[in-house]
Amino acid sequence: MSPSSSPGAFTVFQPGNPDEAAALLADRTRTGQPLAVVDRIPEPGELRRDVLSVRQWRNQRFFHPADMVVGVDSGLPMAELHRLLAEQGMRLPVGCWFAGDSVGAVAAANRFGPERLMRGGLRDSLIGMEYLTPTGECVRVGGKVVKNVTGYDLGRMMLGNRGGLCLMTGLNFKVMPAPVQPHGLFLSAPDSSWRAGVAAAHAARLPLDWLQAVWRDGGWLVGIGISGNAARRERLVTELRSMFGQPLTLFADGREEAPFDVFAPEHRLCGFLSPHIPLSRLGLHVHGLFPTRTFLESVDLDGLATPGDILVVHPIGGDFHLLAPSDSAAERQVSQLRDRFSEERGSLVFEKVPTALRERWGRVDPLPPERILMKRLKRQLDPAGILVSSFFD
Amino acid sequence: MALDPRVRKKLIRVLGSDYVKDDPITCYSYRCDGLTLHPAEPQAVLYPADRDQLVAAVRILSEQGISFLPRGAGTGLSGGAVPREGSVLIEMVRFRAIGPIDPVNRTIEVEPGVVNLHVSHAAQPHGLYFVPDPSSQKACSVGGNVGENSGGPHTLKYGVTVNHVVGLEVVLPDGEVVELGGPAWTTPGPDLLSLFIGSEGTLGIVTKIICRLTPLPERVHTMLAVFGSVREACESVSAIIRAGIVPAALEMIDRIVIQAIEQTIGAGFPTDAEAVLIVELEDLREGLDAEAEQIETILRANGAVDVRQAADEAERALIWRARKEAFGALGSISPSFYTQDGVIPRSALPRVLERILAIGAAHGLTIANVFHAGDGNLHPLILYNSRDPAEIEATHQAGREILETCLAEGGSLSGEHGIGLEKSHLMDGAFDEVSLNHMKQVRAVFNPRELLNPGKIFPQPGRCGELKGRPGDAAAQLRAKSGIRV
Numbered sequence: 084m085s086p087s088s089s090p091g092a093f094t095v096f097q098p099g100n101p102d103e104a105a106a107l108l109a110d111r112t113r114t115g116q117p118l119a120v121v122d123r124i125p126e127p128g129e130l131r132r133d134v135l136s137v138r139q140w141r142n143q144r145f146f147h148p149a150d151m152v153v154g155v156d157s158g159l160p161m162a163e164l165h166r167l168l169a170e171q172g173m174r175l176p177v178g179c180w181f182a183g184d185s186v187g188a189v190a191a192a193n194r195f196g197p198e199r200l201m202r203g204g205l206r207d208s209l210i211g212m213e214y215l216t217p218t219g220e221c222v223r224v225g226g227k228v229v230k231n232v233t234g235y236d237l238g239r240m241m242l243g244n245r246g247g248l249c250l251m252t253g254l255n256f257k258v259m260p261a262p263v264q265p266h267g268l269f270l271s272a273p274d275s276s277w278r279a280g281v282a283a284a285h286a287a288r289l290p291l292d293w294l295q296a297v298w299r300d301g302g303w304l305v306g307i308g309i310s311g312n313a314a315r316r317e318r319l320v321t322e323l324r325s326m327f328g329q330p331l332t333l334f335a336d337g338r339e340e341a342p343f344d345v346f347a348p349e350h351r352l353c354g355f356l357s358p359h360i361p362l363s364r365l366g367l368h369v370h371g372l373f374p375t376r377t378f379l380e381s382v383d384l385d386g387l388a389t390p391g392d393i394l395v396v397h398p399i400g401g402d403f404h405l406l407a408p409s410d411s412a413a414e415r416q417v418s419q420l421r422d423r424f425s426e427e428r429g430s431l432v433f434e435k436v437p438t439a440l441r442e443r444w445g446r447v448d449p450l451p452p453e454r455i456l457m458k459r460l461k462r463q464l465d466p467a468g469i470l471v472s473s474f475f476d
Numbered sequence: 477m478a479l480d481p482r483v484r485k486k487l488i489r490v491l492g493s494d495y496v497k498d499d500p501i502t503c504y505s506y507r508c509d510g511l512t513l514h515p516a517e518p519q520a521v522l523y524p525a526d527r528d529q530l531v532a533a534v535r536i537l538s539e540q541g542i543s544f545l546p547r548g549a550g551t552g553l554s555g556g557a558v559p560r561e562g563s564v565l566i567e568m569v570r571f572r573a574i575g576p577i578d579p580v581n582r583t584i585e586v587e588p589g590v591v592n593l594h595v596s597h598a599a600q601p602h603g604l605y606f607v608p609d610p611s612s613q614k615a616c617s618v619g620g621n622v623g624e625n626s627g628g629p630h631t632l633k634y635g636v637t638v639n640h641v642v643g644l645e646v647v648l649p650d651g652e653v654v655e656l657g658g659p660a661w662t663t664p665g666p667d668l669l670s671l672f673i674g675s676e677g678t679l680g681i682v683t684k685i686i687c688r689l690t691p692l693p694e695r696v697h698t699m700l701a702v703f704g705s706v707r708e709a710c711e712s713v714s715a716i717i718r719a720g721i722v723p724a725a726l727e728m729i730d731r732i733v734i735q736a737i738e739q740t741i742g743a744g745f746p747t748d749a750e751a752v753l754i755v756e757l758e759d760l761r762e763g764l765d766a767e768a769e770q771i772e773t774i775l776r777a778n779g780a781v782d783v784r785q786a787a788d789e790a791e792r793a794l795i796w797r798a799r800k801e802a803f804g805a806l807g808s809i810s811p812s813f814y815t816q817d818g819v820i821p822r823s824a825l826p827r828v829l830e831r832i833l834a835i836g837a838a839h840g841l842t843i844a845n846v847f848h849a850g851d852g853n854l855h856p857l858i859l860y861n862s863r864d865p866a867e868i869e870a871t872h873q874a875g876r877e878i879l880e881t882c883l884a885e886g887g888s889l890s891g892e893h894g895i896g897l898e899k900s901h902l903m904d905g906a907f908d909e910v911s912l913n914h915m916k917q918v919r920a921v922f923n924p925r926e927l928l929n930p931g932k933i934f935p936q937p938g939r940c941g942e943l944k945g946r947p948g949d950a951a952a953q954l955r956a957k958s959g960i961r962v
Contacts, residue, residue, distance in 0.1 A: 147821065147823065148718070149714050149717055149718050149822065149823045150717075150821040150822050150823050150852070151717060151722075151822075152821070172720055193662065193664075193667065195662070199661075203635070203639060204661075204662060206638065206639070206667055206670050207635055207639045216914065220910045220914070221910060222910055222911045222914045223907070223908065223911050224907070224911055224914075224915075226886070226887070226888050227821065227886050227887075228819045228820065228821055228851075228852055228886070228887050228888055228891075229632075229819075229822075229851055229852065230627060230631065230636065230819050230848070230851040230852070230853050230888075230891040230892065231819060231888040231890070231891060232624065232625045232636070232674045232888075232890050232891065232892055232893070232894050232895075233888045233889045233890050233895060233899075233903070233906050233907075234895065234903060234906070234907060234912075234915055234933060235671060235674070235675055235915045235918060235919070235933075236625075236638070236670050236671060236673070236674055237671070237914065237915060237918060239638065239667050239670030239671065240666050240667050240668065240670055240671040240918070241666065241667075242666070242667045242670070243662075243663075243664060243665050243666055243667050244665070244666045245665075248666060259722060260717075260720035260721065260722060261720075263720070282580075285580070286579075286580075288603055288604075288691035288692070288694075290691075290759065290760065311759075311760075311762070311763045312762070312763060312766050314762040314763075315759070315760055315762040315763040317762075318760060318762045319760075372660045372661070372662050372663070372664065373660050374578075374581045374583075374659040374660050374661070375580055375581050375582070376578065376580040376581050376659075379580060380580065400661060401660075401661070402662070428658055428659055428660060429658070429659075429660040430660065430663060430664050432664050451655075452652065452653070452654040452655065453654055453655060453656055453663065453665075453668060454665065456654060456668060456921070456922070457665045457666055457668065459921050460666060460668075460918070460921050463917055463918070463920060463921045464914075464917060464918070474664070474665060
């Protein structure tokens, strides 16, 4: 198997193809040695166990624009997939969090982005998957057609498994034509009064392409995507300006100016958190998944983040990301989030928090039945615990 | 086979005597769903009123090792609700609560016995609707839609049931109650919600559904394009998609079905056409006219001899009534027909449709077509005489060859009807052994004793061989049954 390296006590495996990866997993099952599937290879000092990365698998397996389907290796960077699709005027309406994220990483964490409100998440686009079981067997489910109810949808089930149930090797998606003449409307505001405008647009059922709000440097930036011919855009601009009751600046996609360039398409689709804090400097990252009502009505979004932090919100859909360059205030911040969202139906996911806090905050007692089922699934599909994932701890 | 008296007594204690039926007439009535090919009578039929009654009944059956299965409206076309001999059938018709609706979250909670169309009726005052719209939407239940991951004409743009359900409450085969997903649209961890949707009642019985609602379009533009050949109609479908337009619906109807529709519904479709395409666009009014003009240009460039626009809601409704009642209309020209549900890549439509007609001709059978062209989801309707054993056998063979053609084209066995009993014997052609075994491993997490809806989805040893090995016997068996009328 090549290439692989052993920085210190732990080994980084980078199998050249799925057959090599299958052999590795089978061997690990025989010997009972666990490993973790990772997207980015950690720095040598950060290695806590043997890891397996498939970022070197970057092939496009098929792409048929007329059939609206594409299939790629799981290691292909999401940005590269978006580039391939854009060449043919197509779009996968799922953005990734950080520039460089692979398609497999986005699927394994079931991530989504600013386009979710109209076009959903990965589960709305995934049509097939190839993966390796913890014992190294290759499973192929779903297929290459846009509609398919043949057998259990194990591909969709694997979305969000965080590397604990399988190693994804290939993913097939239904893709859509890219929006026609995309534009964005932008505003900056000192507080979250912009929510009234979003609520009005939502109530009026305006067909928006994307929506994102960012709190940073003590204020809010809001971006709203629209598209279509001139008459359609003009109508949307007029109505949105009326609903927000404050100046909205209009830019064509790709022509945004600072500070609104953080909403540019290369960020929206290929790493919408990256313009705010580089992944390497990220100290704290909490992801909240809650209903639309939580963001538009129930929870006060002001004051959630402190100076220096970043809050990225997709209010319709909906989720938020709290990012901080340091974890020094993590305990207070996480505690505040838990208090403010305690009455809401949803989840807080501790993507990056100090280990001690993760263990304390991440423990839920009693475990909800759905989580118990997930653990049962883990025991059934990986009885030897070969694929390490903190989600299933 | 009647219920063991002791079990019967226990069930009556939790459900009441009116809701535990094991008399011959009731059991005979529930011997099949929309697929009448493989009838089998249940041991009994239960009618729980709510989740607690269902849980209690499931626990009794589970403790006794009696297999059981849920049934919605019985409109399924793959035999998913056909009991294995001796199973107890749990009729979900009394689970009819609808609401509450949350217009801000765009969700509505419903029980599984609610009729599909009633969800949209409840949502309409809020300017919202439930997208999945199978042809049976006036009768089929949302629980059945979840079980089969149902689609409909408008899934091209908006997706199937899995894309419009965000939460479920499920009773597992041991009586445990679990909530999957919720109003937040996404739950961390493996997507069990997606696993359960389309699992054909083999993993759990759904007792509550949180449906995601979609805004009603401000304006709808419906067109009917008339073609002198099926191939030109197929090529128009691909041309529209290639132009970067995804209509809300893109449906094709061939000459045989057009003639049946005109004999029954009288929708004004041209009976001399070889095919018609229904194209529906939805958007703000400002966006629609230009797109409609573009599509009309594409249709005419690809051979459409006429492109009609629905002038008002009444004309649109008539077009859709014709489409949705097309299966029923076929009864006017054939006593029996058998519906297929294979999917192919859209670009393969012209050659696959020609192949299907050739398969029909080779078996001396007429095959009509009305289908979701935009999705490549075929519904070949094999017309046959249920009193002719040879024709029944030929129908089976033709159906199998059609599905094998779909697989050979890189397609799938089913786009929206499910596998059920009907296509389980073809699953090993669609998946390799490892993949099928992995599905069974997953089933074992939720349904370890296979008490819930046994005999579905996965190939059953002997069933196919039984039919193929003794064709005379098989035909006699089939003749004795109630035919393939769907």
